[in-house]
Amino acid sequence: MTPVMEVSALTTIAFWAASAMTLGFAAIVVTQRDVFRAAIALAGSFLGVGILYFVLSAEFVGVVQILVYVGAISVLMAFAVMFIQDIASGSRPAQGRLVGVAAAVLVFAALAFTAYNTEWSSQNELSPDAVVALTEGYYEVGEGDDIRVELTEPAGDNDVVVANGGAFVESTGAVGVLLVREYMLAFEIIGLLLVAALIGGLLLMRNPPSSNKTEKGDASV
Amino acid sequence: MNHLFLDNSLWRNIYCVLAGESAECAARDYSSGFLPGGMEWLAFLLAAAAIIGIVINAVLGGVIVLIWGERRLFGRFQSRTGPNRWGPFGTLTSVADAVKTMFKEDLVPAEADRILFNLAPVLIAAPALLVFSVIPFGVGTYVADLNVGVLFIMAVTSLTTLAVLTAAWSSANRIAILSALRSVALLISYEIPMALALVGVIMLAGSMALGDIIAAQGIPFILVQPLGFFVFFIAAMAEMARAPFDLTEAESELAAGYLNDYASMKFGLFFLAEFMAELSTSAIVTTLFLSGWKGFDPIPSHFWFAAKLIAVLFVIIWFRMTLPRLRVDQVLKFAWKGLFELTMINIIVTAVLIAIWPQPTTGQLWIMAAINWPVAIISIWGVSKLLGTPAYENSQPSADAPTYPVASESIPAASVLGADKGGD
């Protein structure tokens, strides 16, 4: 298969564009005084991160990033901004800038350290039945840089059949199988966490202070 | 096998005519392309531009036809003629409307946040258009067939919520903001049952790619997933914010809703987005539940798709003409207490059925249909009993109890394009 377009060049362009988008909108979030504009810019930044996931061929995570972060979390934030009473004056200038910068640097260092020191798990650590469910119908064929994915078992002499690393398999199904087989406990804990978040949120929002009582006219709106 | 890109015959034909003897086109006998060798990337771009241009123009043209057809149908439903002045049967009315909208004076409120105010129409129109990128209009006629197609549609349509909030907040109008709050509550409440209703379809098809879902429909999934269809259709009607869910632009209460202060083409983009959403929703219903472009042979697949699309559109318009507007508390209660449970029942029943017959054949699909229909009818009946009618609606209102009059005017925003503010 001759490539129509150099894939690596394409992904490089996409990576830099998405990174620029993410960082650009993030810069707007930080510098913008108007809180609502900052919330919208944050949605743009989330969208950029979503595109980065697509570039990394993790399409499921990318779509979920857009669905949950841009579609839900941003709305929650915009809502929260609208409920802030004194919106017109904008956000107050930051008080302890040095502390903020220090915290940001620390968080970044922690993230970078973790990313570099994590042994990213590969297919080999998974149980065989999960691998079967993951790679159903796909075979990775070839050696070195010349690895391609075939739908049938290869017959060539030089070809080495590699257990598919999951990169080219649709990532959605992979996530599904892993959730139910390998990380079942984590999956159930996620359910518990969701319930905890729901109950906590409802408890916090129960009985808003009397000063927040809605206007008479808004009651039926 | 499944999502080989070159299944996209529309793209491939254009690409191969341009690029000639490249590896992709080896199976076809194009002697030589118009472009010299090594220019495949240009062929790629030109082919992409061509099919994307075709799809976008078809959608915009479809919106023009839809507006005309909807207004004609409104006329029939209301025992009047409908638009009939411009062109034969009034076909040019919506063209005239579009031209008029474009050349009207553009008003921006003095207090508005100008950047966000100008951004909001784009923010609402672009996702509405982007949905069409994954819809298969016929055999091999699509822009992209993503592995996460269904989720992609959900993600893209969820961007509308943010656009609505932006539009209302930037126009600094209290009526618009109240409308946006209602609208967002409506949109986010119905997004959950809408997504959950599709889980059954995805379980049956074993894929989220729309092409695979069509291929899996030995019989249309409306027969196998009646409950899923019921919930999805209602939730999709609500996502479009049309009657009976048009409480966001209840003109007796909120003027024009969140787009209150928009005029000229910005107003036009909001309505363009609304009608594009109507088209795309019908296309999605057609694809997921009515087996898409499938049909029997002498008639080409595109005609099947169009025929099913028009049938779904007719039902949507029929609903809009028949049902009065709901109140905000009714709408939200219906989403969270009614539809949510129905989707849960649907997921569990479908999961058990698939555990019995994994990867069902057409015969097994019929058996599932035979089981699912009674389940659907019983559970819809049960949920409607459970929700019931609150006492305060049936009894005479007492002195201390607040009354909630049902929105009385049943004439929906029929003359949408004529009704923008400022008049003609």
Next chain:
Amino acid sequence: MFEDYFRQYALLIIFAAAAVTVPIGMLTMSYLAQFIKVRPSRPTAVKESAYEGGMPPFSSRPARFNFRYYYYALLFVVFDVETVFLFPWAVKYGVMSQQFGFAALGAVFIFLIVVTVGYAYAWRKQALEWVTNDDRS
């Protein structure tokens, strides 16, 4: 397969660019029309005031909203995340139930039960309702 993935998304990016360009182009056309005297542009103070059904506007943004809208936003985020976890399971459910039988159902069944507990809590606390008993009293 790998290249198909990126070619699809390349097409999608071009489509997205077009989807943004088309509305911007329409707005630009409409804007440019005012320079060839096709589109009027004579703003006055009345025209630039917020439209509140014809009455003179008496305030800009309302300072207070009904707090109940926030309940729905919160519920939405929680159940949206739940939905997202169901989708990948549903995609491979047919294959998995062929291989593992009812075990594939069991994991998600527990998950659904756990989430339903939260749902029942929200129902009991009347977070799902618009008009609560506090309002009626």
